[in-house]
Amino acid sequence: MATPSWTQQKTRVRSPFSAWKVLIYLILALWAFMVIFPMLWATVSSFKTDQEIFFSPWSLPAALQWDNFSRAWTKAKLGIYFFNTIMVIIPAIMLTLLLSSMVAYVLARFEFRGKQIVFYLFLTGMMFPIFLALVPLYFVMQFSGLLNTFHGLIIVYVAFSLPFTVFFLTGFFKTLPTEMAEAAMMDGASHYRIFFNVMLPLAAPALVSVGIFNFLGQWNQFILPNVLMSNVGLDESQSRYVLSQGLYYLYGQQFYQSDWSGLFAAVTLVTIPTLLVYVLFHDRIEAGLTVGALKG
Amino acid sequence: MKYGQRSFIFTFLFIPVVIYVIFVAIPYVTSMAVSFTKWRGLTMDLPFNGVNNFVKLFNDPNFWNALGHNAIALVVLPPVIITMALIFAFLFTQGIRGSGFFRITFFFPQVMSAIIVGVLWSFIYHPTLGMLNGLLGLLGITSLQNFPWLGDPSTVFGAILVVTVWQAVGFYMVLFITGMETIPSHFYEAARLDGANSFMMFTRITIPMLWEAIRTAIVFLALGAMDMYAIVMIMTNGSGGPSRGADVVPRYMVEAAFTNGEWGYATAMAVVLMLIILALSILSLRFTRRETLEY
Amino acid sequence: MLDKKRFSRRTFIKGSVMIGGAAALAACGAPATTAPTAAPAATSAPAATTAPAAAKLDLPFPVDPAAMDPFKLDVKVPVDGQFFSGGFGDEYIRYAAKIEEMIHPGLKVNVTALQKVQETLQPRFVSGNPPDVIDNSGAGQFKTVDLVNQGQLLELTELFEAPALDTPGKKFKDTLFPGSQVAGVVFNGKQYGVNVAYTVSGIWWSKTLADKNGWKYPATWDDMLAFCDQIKKGGKYAPWTYQGKYPYYMSGIVWEQLLYKAGGNDVVLKIDNLEPNAWKDPAALRATEAMYALYDKGYIMPGTAGLTHTEAQAEWLKNKAVFLPCGTWLENEMKTVTPADFNMVMNGVPGFADGKGDQKGIFANGGEPYVVPAKAKNTKGGLEYLRCILSKSSAKWFAENVSSMMPVIGATEGAKISDGMKSALAVVQNAGSAIIDVEVGNYYSKIETELELHTGELLTGKLKPADFLDTMQKVADGVAKDPDIPKQKHVI
Incomplete structure (x- = not known):
């Protein structure tokens, strides 16, 4: 947007080659290495044979084992599970964001009796391990x-x-600042309008952040689908497993027949879309920030 | 007007609360009732057991051992992770190139599959092949050659905390960066005109303006520290570590329920844990309450 | 008592697959087509007559009219089978389902493959709607003893007394390997499950390495220690390693067999039956000191305690250590990691020249327990399924396609058996009737958990043998005193 962030302004003010900068880059590079190396390691491992993974875990594969990927794809039925997962997660996240922001907005901006009760009702929900709810939930x-x-x-x-x-x-x-809502109220906008037309757009960056968080949580959710979709077995041609179940199934089998390279390939295949989603949403965060910048 | 507001509040709360109550609250409340029984998990038979489960819990050294590890995590994780995340976030405001790349990279461990994290760090801590012992060897520390980091009760939990920090820092960093970028730049400009340096601006402007995000982080991390289930399961292969050296309450709960069939007892553990967490979050919310800066 | 269940109890524990062969590949794609499976095609068409199906299935066995329908099935009620699917894959499960469907035209046998049996099926038990047959194996299985204690399992006398499906003139129970249907499936003398896979557990080494060095497998534990000393002095290899993060490989395979060899069934029964001071028996001390010597004399590979089972086994495959305790699933589990010339073979656990037990004894029993819930809608269908899966035909298919063994007599004749399994069968042959059976861990989860934990401490020097036994005695006393834990009686 028209208002450049102060970060960018500062770049122009400061010399980019101070010792301070070198130190910063060193720190960042070190941490980046600590993250990238394992990622790279997992990816490289997915091209190795099982023997190479266990005998020489830090070396490069002698030959690229593309077969690992085709095996992972068919064995873990990744295609179907991927589709299932998307079918579940997209609506789930949309609904989660909508309903949660409604509750959150009311809790944040209005005073009413029982407000504390509602707040703690939701808060306590974060504190129980899911497996205790399973049987009643079933x-x-x-x-x-x-x-x-x-x-x-x-x-x-x-x-x-x-x-x-x-x-x-x-x-x-x-x-969030109150002026805009107050101004809209002056103009005679209803609470609903203010929420959907003013507050929700303002909340975009937070919605994206928490949306990502939910995406990760639901993407990796295993216990709930495993119990609630349990009567649907792998034998049906239209299996309803979601990806985490498929992956877990594959992982479970590792303990009985080693196909670690296949597992790593599957995990790589599963991780790439996650990374892509993050990269995409990352841009959204940047875009959302320009909305935020309006108020500054 | 007042009436309109009330109906608005009602409308907005109704559907979410109903869904939440049916699918989350009722199952949990039901299971809380189970903590007063000797339920063994397979039938509808729920012999009432009074407060015996809680008495037993109080006298169970394994429970205290597990709770102790949660407490250590509670003391260690929030300060370490928030400090590191703040430092990183601060570095990003220093006008560096490639910040997009670094941000995505730093965040990534959060996205990584738990399975990979487990297998990977298991190799890093591997006594003979592991990167860690290799590195120590390079630094000339030979006394720790072949040291089993995950196989020794005195190091296993520390080793796991390191993994936790590694996984979590990126997320909180992104949270703080997002917050920082919403801070109006004229604050800093004004401060700079007054002769403030980067550090002063960080402590006098950034931290106060970020307080709400930091507070959120404290609560999340405190909740996370009282959990630790997944990472402990993965890094100790389900056992809670040698001599239960890395056991945490949720894992011990699973042992009680699934291995020993003591569902009533496990539920009592969950209830106690929940009460502790509830107290903690109320405390941390109270404790960290400050005037939010309006601007 | 070393049944697979003990080896797959937890989330991250590996289970009981046995034996090498095509198991891994058969389950995964390309090579699967080579498996002559009778896969799902026909399930949707109950009209498919026996003739074409039989041809396709190659159902070669004649069935006595008397053996056709001992349970008087109602073919209109489908069978609901929920099966753990581990290293054997699930094709063998479907194969048995096909047999059942063919024998009972019109019957539908539904096969669902699972991980995490308990988590998945617990609500169905609570709601009184359990499936008709379960493969209760793998990580996250039910503790069978819990199911028994809460009256959830059908007692299987009817099945055991029924005529065998394709062994004419024999009862079902007489077609199974002696001793294979005890560990983990018999409680208070009653049969509550069948072990569908056959497992032998002992100490492994590389034949190639042994031959190269001219080594002979030690006959007694004293010889073992002397031999370890020699290896250690040689400096090229560590004598021992084990699955460090899972010390129960040591307690389950080494300690329990040493216990039997030192004190015979007397001490085993004392411990299984929670007798006072059972763990203070001199034989228990002897077994414990014998195992502890491996740590005390520095024979265990440095760093072992920090390794997972796969990592430890990989180190062993690299000849970093000479000996490794494991069951016959080892070969299949490590197949893709094993060097071509490694040649792993299994031996018994060396005993004591003056020990009270049979020094040739061995753990050779079943794993992969299948059960029939007492409250199932179609228990007869479940029983019939068990009769089918432990038929000769099914066992042969299993041996040929999963390269493992079912404990069915005469089923593997002519089938190709792996070298590792052959070595294990030789040990069993040598043992004759001395099949060791220690049940305490199957009976009482708490003892199982603590035994593992303290074995880990013993093998890293955190506990001395006497303290180890003191601690275990306290645990056993605690279980004995706990009125909420139903007691089992082991009789041999």
């Missing part, structure tokens, strides 16, 4: 006919993502 799902359905899984994902998201967004809504 009954709830069975009772409502949602067992083994995608929409059932979506609702459960939403329900379990609410506490964290509400908590996160409540904090954010509190920091």
